[in-house]
Amino acid sequence: MSNLSFRPATEADIPLLQPLIKRAYRGDAARQGWTHEADLVADDRIDHAGLLEKISHPEGVVLIAADSSTGEFISCCEVLHQPDTRTCYFGLFAVEPKIQGGGIGKAVMAYAEKFVQEKWGATKMEMTVIWMREELIAWYGRRGYRKTGERREFPYEQLVNGKALRDDLWFEVLEKDLTATQ
Structure with missing residues (x-):
């Protein structure tokens, strides 16, 4: 997607980022897209303090993808460097539900991968x-x-203003060799 502009998030972006993240993950708005967890978890996904912590993390960046023509935030992700390794964590990936499936996710992921390689x-x-x-x-x-x-436990105790709708949640760990050619 050539009409995307990228930049690191700041605290001032939280009022626009937080609703985007919630729309992509939770509630009826999330069901407009295909990547949601609305049938698994009923909470706010992240609160102001949690998002500020990610934005302020010394080894991490929350990247915003905006529509270049309107400035509207349409996607974001977190990348977190794991000190003493050459591995980064990719998370908090959100694409506006009503425009999912149009290549934005691919573009954001590719940008994030290049970003962590360079940074x-x-x-x-x-x-x-x-x-x-x-x-x-x-x-x-x-x-x-x-x-x-590898399997990681689901953080039931860290849910924000809500609850899990199932008691059998856990995470599958995925990884990519960024040096391999696709």
């Missing part, structure tokens, strides 16, 4: 996906991400 010399990117999100895991697989066989 931290990363050679690997990892992420976590709820295990039952097979179509999402397959989408990441088409972008070079592979299951590691």
